[in-house]
Amino acid sequence: MSNYHIKHLEEYYQVYRKSVREPEHFWEEIAEEHFLWYKKWDNVLTWDFSKPEVKWFEGAKLNITVNCIDRHLTTSANKTAILFEPNNPNEAAEHITYRQLHKRVCQFANVLKDKGIKKGDRVCIYLPMIPELAIATLACARIGAIHSVVFAGFSSTALATRINDSDCKMVITSDGSYRGAKTIDLKGIVDEALNECPCVESVLVVKRIHSEINMKEGRDEWIAPLLEEAYEDCVPEVMDAEDPLFILYTSGSTGMPKGMVHSTAGYMVYTAYTFKNVFQYKEGDVYWCTADIGWITGHSYIVYGPLANGATTVMFEGVPSYPDFGRFWDIVEKHKINQFYTAPTAIRALAKEGLELVEKYDLSSLKVLGSVGEPINEEAWHWYNDNIGKKQSPIVDTWWQTETGGIMITPIPFATPTKPTYATLPFPGIQPALMDEEGKELKENQVSGRLCIKFPWPSMARTIWGNHQRYKDTYFSAFENKYFTGDGALRDEVGYYRITGRVDDVIIVSGHNLGTAPIEDAVNEHPAVAESAIVGFPHDIKGNALYGYVILKDVGEGRVHDNLRKEINQIITEHVGPIAKLDKIQFTKGLPKTRSGKIMRRILRKIASNDTSNLGDTSTLLNPEVVQDIMDNVL
Numbered sequence: 001m002s003n004y005h006i007k008h009l010e011e012y013y014q015v016y017r018k019s020v021r022e023p024e025h026f027w028e029e030i031a032e033e034h035f036l037w038y039k040k041w042d043n044v045l046t047w048d049f050s051k052p053e054v055k056w057f058e059g060a061k062l063n064i065t066v067n068c069i070d071r072h073l074t075t076s077a078n079k080t081a082i083l084f085e086p087n088n089p090n091e092a093a094e095h096i097t098y099r100q101l102h103k104r105v106c107q108f109a110n111v112l113k114d115k116g117i118k119k120g121d122r123v124c125i126y127l128p129m130i131p132e133l134a135i136a137t138l139a140c141a142r143i144g145a146i147h148s149v150v151f152a153g154f155s156s157t158a159l160a161t162r163i164n165d166s167d168c169k170m171v172i173t174s175d176g177s178y179r180g181a182k183t184i185d186l187k188g189i190v191d192e193a194l195n196e197c198p199c200v201e202s203v204l205v206v207k208r209i210h211s212e213i214n215m216k217e218g219r220d221e222w223i224a225p226l227l228e229e230a231y232e233d234c235v236p237e238v239m240d241a242e243d244p245l246f247i248l249y250t251s252g253s254t255g256m257p258k259g260m261v262h263s264t265a266g267y268m269v270y271t272a273y274t275f276k277n278v279f280q281y282k283e284g285d286v287y288w289c290t291a292d293i294g295w296i297t298g299h300s301y302i303v304y305g306p307l308a309n310g311a312t313t314v315m316f317e318g319v320p321s322y323p324d325f326g327r328f329w330d331i332v333e334k335h336k337i338n339q340f341y342t343a344p345t346a347i348r349a350l351a352k353e354g355l356e357l358v359e360k361y362d363l364s365s366l367k368v369l370g371s372v373g374e375p376i377n378e379e380a381w382h383w384y385n386d387n388i389g390k391k392q393s394p395i396v397d398t399w400w401q402t403e404t405g406g407i408m409i410t411p412i413p414f415a416t417p418t419k420p421t422y423a424t425l426p427f428p429g430i431q432p433a434l435m436d437e438e439g440k441e442l443k444e445n446q447v448s449g450r451l452c453i454k455f456p457w458p459s460m461a462r463t464i465w466g467n468h469q470r471y472k473d474t475y476f477s478a479f480e481n482k483y484f485t486g487d488g489a490l491r492d493e494v495g496y497y498r499i500t501g502r503v504d505d506v507i508i509v510s511g512h513n514l515g516t517a518p519i520e521d522a523v524n525e526h527p528a529v530a531e532s533a534i535v536g537f538p539h540d541i542k543g544n545a546l547y548g549y550v551i552l553k554d555v556g557e558g559r560v561h562d563n564l565r566k567e568i569n570q571i572i573t574e575h576v577g578p579i580a581k582l583d584k585i586q587f588t589k590g591l592p593k594t595r596s597g598k599i600m601r602r603i604l605r606k607i608a609s610n611d612t613s614n615l616g617d618t619s620t621l622l623n624p625e626v627v628q629d630i631m632d633n634v635l
């Protein structure tokens, strides 16, 4: 069916027009022809953005793991499903076939069942990028448990917050993880988190680094012996289309992280269809996304999207700099990667290292290059295009979010002509709108505004776990009857979109979404700190870095020294994680505030970015005099 695999621009426009004119018919055809259902839907779509409520394929019954694994057993049981490349290049890669994946997921699922996990229970997965991470995720889906994967770089406090927010009954972790030349004591982090988590009844531990760890009697168990005993088949739980598949936390501009809840059927259909088209995956291709499964990119485009298409998906445990900065290209050559999907921050870091590390390797297998997570700057785009793709592999600059579940604005390779820094055109089914600040839609081309989506798409998050009101307030209140993304964008003369960045207090550092509030809360925990404000500023490699303005309680001059800076970053590492460390910390006597007491972050952002030409009217501030003082002492 041609709709499922778009091959040229004319076809894209045809498919797109159809997807907008008859969205229900469009998605129904795709769902009907490309997936296995125990029962088909009664309604393709019901929606009301004012509540907000969105339901896709209501009444349908399915299990996503049957679509991702079992159905490939008749045709491709011996094909590699997951290709695991360990941190250490001298350790052999592991090829897990669809048949083996089926067995391992079923065994894992049976262990979960034995431990009392049932449909609807929440299971927290805190694992490094080892096969068990994908297997545990799929095992939850097999039995209808809701997985909540937490990126294994988050601290114990961040982990505890996420476990408690969704009342997880179980944690799946490992003794530790490898990260380049270092090892990380994951189990120690879990133990510390669990001091604060009364909801957790059991912990299953994967052995990875063979370190000595503490096992709490009655709570913790090694998983290996349980898996050995477990039965090799597990009847999949029959799920409703709208049953939650997983929760994944993302930062908000204020308050707690938001547990975005994704559905089963809509998520499956959309991630599978986007994967097929955005990467032009063909039978036999080897696809590699360098993200971690702890982020949405890994959920949708390492696990579910590729496996739903019967693809071979690579999981890489390590980092781009170990044993040297040629590692990515070494892996591309070794496994003859056809589609390579990474983040601009990685591209910028690798571009700094010089071309010898690229030229050593044969990259001729590459067909499509992807970029995700933050705007890709022109220089990085050209470096990627010239040196990695050799001007032969189109770059798909894919814009999307944890909340959207799948890729929203992107070129279709070999169909959409690319343009550096532009995510280009909406994917079929996606109806973007640019809005001005008064809430009016800007319909013409060559405009910029706030990026909204006007019509539901199958993989949109359905709610925030435990807080539907916050879901409504955050995404559906800024503009009537529209989903607001929090991003700004411009549309050029031919209708291509370029994402210009966040318009709220979320800062994207190295492609990771960071809310300022939890970092400020952490900084304020330091006994010497009275108040703080954190903003982003441009950074060569990370895209943005963090700048902290900190008011100390007792500003005796000589007390301001580097130790304090180290201590503040240490607290951030403990409370949020090392990714949220501040690059610069300026101690100040005051922070500019409005008369209602709100910190004027706009001014602080400009000062931190060395862009003080147009600070706007500061005379209406409560304390206009602090602005000059901050400018005089900027780092």
Ligand code: PRX
Pocket (backbone or CB within 6 Å): 250, 296, 297, 371, 372, 373, 374, 375, 376, 397, 398, 399, 400, 401, 402, 403, 423, 485, 486, 487, 499, 500, 501, 502, 508, 511, 512, 513
């Ligand atoms: O600001 C946009 C930016 O990343 C945000 C979403 O972050 P997260 O939920 O962590 O998901 C990242 C992976 C999908 C967006 O609101 N962003 C993501 N992709 C792009 C991007 N900005 C510009 N261009 C992109 N291709």
